[in-house]
Amino acid sequence: MIQLFTFPAAFGLRNVSPFCLKVEMALVHLGLEFEIVEQSDPRQSPKGKLPYIVIDGESIADSELIFDELDRRSDGGLYGSLSPQEIGNGFAWVRLVDDHLYWLMVASRWLDDSWWPNVKQGFFSELPFPLSRIVPAVARRQVRQTYQLHGLGKHNLDEQKEFTRKDFSALNAAIASQPYLLGSSLSVFDFSVASLLAGIFDNQPASWVTDIAQEFPSLKEYAERVQQQLGVWARQQ
Numbered sequence: 001m002i003q004l005f006t007f008p009a010a011f012g013l014r015n016v017s018p019f020c021l022k023v024e025m026a027l028v029h030l031g032l033e034f035e036i037v038e039q040s041d042p043r044q045s046p047k048g049k050l051p052y053i054v055i056d057g058e059s060i061a062d063s064e065l066i067f068d069e070l071d072r073r074s075d076g077g078l079y080g081s082l083s084p085q086e087i088g089n090g091f092a093w094v095r096l097v098d099d100h101l102y103w104l105m106v107a108s109r110w111l112d113d114s115w116w117p118n119v120k121q122g123f124f125s126e127l128p129f130p131l132s133r134i135v136p137a138v139a140r141r142q143v144r145q146t147y148q149l150h151g152l153g154k155h156n157l158d159e160q161k162e163f164t165r166k167d168f169s170a171l172n173a174a175i176a177s178q179p180y181l182l183g184s185s186l187s188v189f190d191f192s193v194a195s196l197l198a199g200i201f202d203n204q205p206a207s208w209v210t211d212i213a214q215e216f217p218s219l220k221e222y223a224e225r226v227q228q229q230l231g232v233w234a235r236q237q
């Protein structure tokens with residue numbers, strides 16, 4: 001039995017991490033049996049981040065490396081039917097959501113003073129005093145530093161909002177005339193895009209990234225379509 005290590009539910013989401021959710025989608029898509037194991041502290045993961053899976057006694061961390069392994073074990077169940085051009089296009093979208101839009105979403109949760117109390121409640125409420133005071137502050141400082149080093153944190157909020165709007169506009173154009181990212185069929189790349197969009201649309205309460213996402217109702221429909229097709233939802237049902 002495969003074990004998938006994810007964060008506990010938070011913000012109205014049963015799977016709060018887009019990276020964990022996309023792996024869950026892939027496991028369901030491939031019809032593999034698995035169990036979800038909740039882990040609140042990502043430092044216990046082999047690479048200090050979630051998700052990771054344990055499969056046949058082997059730990060594999062990072063959603064992309066997990067997909068590679070699942071694809072190998074399923075004789076191309078994730079990438080096998082795609083052309084090199086489709087794979088190239090798909091990875092360009094994955095990089096946009098994982099390495100750019102994801103960080104804007106993180107900032108809208110962690111670095112917005114009005115949203116920060118939800119992060120404290122959602123991720124750190126189980127900690128005893130004085131850890132309940134220290135750990136959230138340290139974690140928030142690390143997120144702020146990482147956001148600065150990424151480069152997005154050097155821009156003012158209006159500029160960050162414009163970057164966010166451009167990412168959504170690009171995704172919106174990609175799915176304007178077709179149901180899925182690569183055309184008429186669901187592909188592994190939809191798991192990455194839809195899992196981030198689902199968390200953005202359904203996190204409670206709305207963040208400033210959610211507010212911008214609402215300008216693109218087709219993206220909401222797309223995220224619903226992918227989740228419906230798989231029967232895997234970000235939000236608590």
Ligand SMILES: N[C@@H](CCC(=O)N[C@@H](CS)C(=O)NCC(=O)O)C(=O)O
Pocket residue numbers: 016017018019020042048049050051061062063064
């Ligand atoms: N490249 C990794 C990214 C995973 C990732 O960033 N996970 C976040 C949660 S969404 C995490 O564990 N963050 C905790 C930390 O960085 O301390 C993947 O694709 O799995």
